[in-house]
Amino acid sequence: MMKAWKDYLDKNRDRFLEELLELLRIPSVSARTEHKNDMVKCAEAVKQRLLDAGADMAEIIPTDGHPIVYGEKIIDSSKPTVLVYGHYDVQPADPLELWNSGPFDPVIKDGKIYARGSCDDKGQFYMHVKALEMMVKTKTLSTNIKFCIEGEEEVGSPNLGKFVASNKEQLKADVILISDTSMISMENPSIDVGVRGLSYIEVEVTGANRDLHSGVYGGAVANPITILARMIASCHDENNHITIPGFYDDVVEATPEERKKLGAAPFNEAEYKKDLGVNALWGEKGYTTNERTGIRPTLELNGIWGGYTGEGSKTVLPSKATAKVSARLVPNQSSTKITEILLNYFTKIAPEGVTVKVMEHHGGEPYMTPIDSSAYKAAAAAVKDTFGKEPIPVRGGGSIPICSLFEKELGIKIVFMGFGLDSDNLHSPNEKYDLFNFYKGIETIPYFHQHFAQMA
């Protein structure tokens, strides 16, 4: 590692961490209207941190939803420009009772930061802010840097599109750099070359116009929970293949070669099962675990509720039952089309005696990044510099809905440099981010800029 960077990082590690913890203490949950003020507070903090790190300017852009933070450091218009995208919003923290410490009261334990957003994505985008500071203060910045840190990633970025479309000049760059994914492990560094798309819907089944006594009416009126369960059960066959007509139509099957490469990535099934506490894995017959989460589209139930869910028993035949259902999509599938297919499916299979209301939550298109681009090569070289190993290109299971938007509006490619781990409990209780990974990210990012300045 370049000595100036190393010295600077060594001298400031505690402050860098303390600053991150401060950000983590702001409950910036974008999905919940009661956190509207926390969102503003968090955006203000991000703006100030960018200025403190050495940005020429930073501003808060109001949207119809939560604000976007934009900042930049332009050193020389003839040099390549890197646009860093990240998000300061986080997933809701519930179920709260499963957290070992407060989700917004970060604690360090066994070298890990436990807090909502520690990895996704405050801990990761903040590495870029600190890398900027490090490069500015050591006078080693070799690219122009722009930051677009939004507050609605976890709710599908409903307002980012408009901002990007009407600020193309301001956002002009040579590559978009995103740290919002993970590596296989610190011993097996990897770079995501694709993220899955997302379709997300909600299905509400209504039977009678009110909750009924299950003795007086039970057996004579459709039970919305039973009907919803049947609808859900109908979505997969006995091989866990999705049965919804048209769902797989646009999937481009991976070639045997691609599958072979994917199969070469280290994977220890026994450890994977042990970590999850399950006695068997589950999934589409004919595919490996890595294929199921990487190259195959999936359909998951994210939530369900209906009837009496309290303590003890209540003999009610409920009026309504509701489920949240989402699909992960692979390249060539269209989120818009699959959402339409899902909405139609649940509407169409509703039997007599119930009414079904469907609604759409946010979606996002799948995205693939080319590994022969100079940006990918710069990322791979940076990882090799600090990890001492060539990173493995892998397909990630998650979704970053704005990827295809950026490509379409700005005409530039995205490179993912994620430093998280799959076991970081993203979207779950006890989300964590290893201090090692946090500092390793800050170490690695300047190398990316250096390589990219030379290659681009």
Place this chain on the structure above:
Amino acid sequence: MMKAWKDYLDKNRDRFLEELLELLRIPSVSARTEHKNDMVKCAEAVKQRLLDAGADMAEIIPTDGHPIVYGEKIIDSSKPTVLVYGHYDVQPADPLELWNSGPFDPVIKDGKIYARGSCDDKGQFYMHVKALEMMVKTKTLSTNIKFCIEGEEEVGSPNLGKFVASNKEQLKADVILISDTSMISMENPSIDVGVRGLSYIEVEVTGANRDLHSGVYGGAVANPITILARMIASCHDENNHITIPGFYDDVVEATPEERKKLGAAPFNEAEYKKDLGVNALWGEKGYTTNERTGIRPTLELNGIWGGYTGEGSKTVLPSKATAKVSARLVPNQSSTKITEILLNYFTKIAPEGVTVKVMEHHGGEPYMTPIDSSAYKAAAAAVKDTFGKEPIPVRGGGSIPICSLFEKELGIKIVFMGFGLDSDNLHSPNEKYDLFNFYKGIETIPYFHQHFAQMA
């Protein structure tokens, strides 16, 4: 109507109602531990009302759960004794947002009392307290009366058995009279001759040991909601016949004659559907609506929950999903046996990759009352006196778990004199009880005592 009763009722109707409303204001929800003090308060109130109505004695009997109120008025040990059973506990009031007025803030609207417990069972057992007062004050009481008003009916009466078994002498009676059922309508008075039994279980499906990111793990790990939905869907076939092995084994099929009689009870399908707001009814193929709720056992989902159930979207693959499942049973089925069958079924069909935990909630045996007994005849005669019409004997869909217990311990039969309506929203938001029915019950009950004194 005997003139003395009529005069007394006319003079005291407003006070009778006001006293009921006071009882309804006590949130005596037995299922919720936070209402423990309300339960005691309600028991105290019931005890005082019995004394005020003219009981010789009334007392509160503590149990391991909520207290039982016992009271009696013994006029002559050579006269027949009627034991009135009722319950002062009520079902939980949620979902609160569906109530048009506070569940424990009773309002009178269009001649109906809207409140949790207005019909089930405060409004109904209180008719007996006021009938006692009426008979005592007009010096027309012709039987001995005992009251056993418990506080745990809605949670399966877990402590009543012990009380009954150890107080057989005190509870000795010639008949048990219960007002906790309904009539077809005020124009078509009916008497329930049977109630269904109940088995109630809870099924918890656990996949991974924590909530997971549905992108990172989706498709590779069993989703407990999907699995639970499949388990629920497997419980009925396409004719809505229950498929759980052994479920129907002990059912004694109704004879064509019984079915013919049942078919003669007035039933207007169009009105029934309109009241419920459904475009079609649902149920076991080959049976009418009245048969489905009367002579057939059923399996209903009472509640389900799992994953993210809040506003917006959260891409989580949940660790757990849970359902509350109950069966209504018909004569000759055993609640103990069916509960065992249900618990085994859900345990046995659990696929690899999940663990299933089952637990038992309260149950109760089905019960039939003989229509050739003097007690039934006295009830039928009383109804005829005040309604001007012979009541139709019908099979009710609900359950009163303590019936078989009383019969076993005390060796006496039960007569149901219910004055509710199926449309009273029992166990549902906006539970109501018509003032007409409340007063009609108070009018009718003294005739029962009069007839029973002569017939027994």
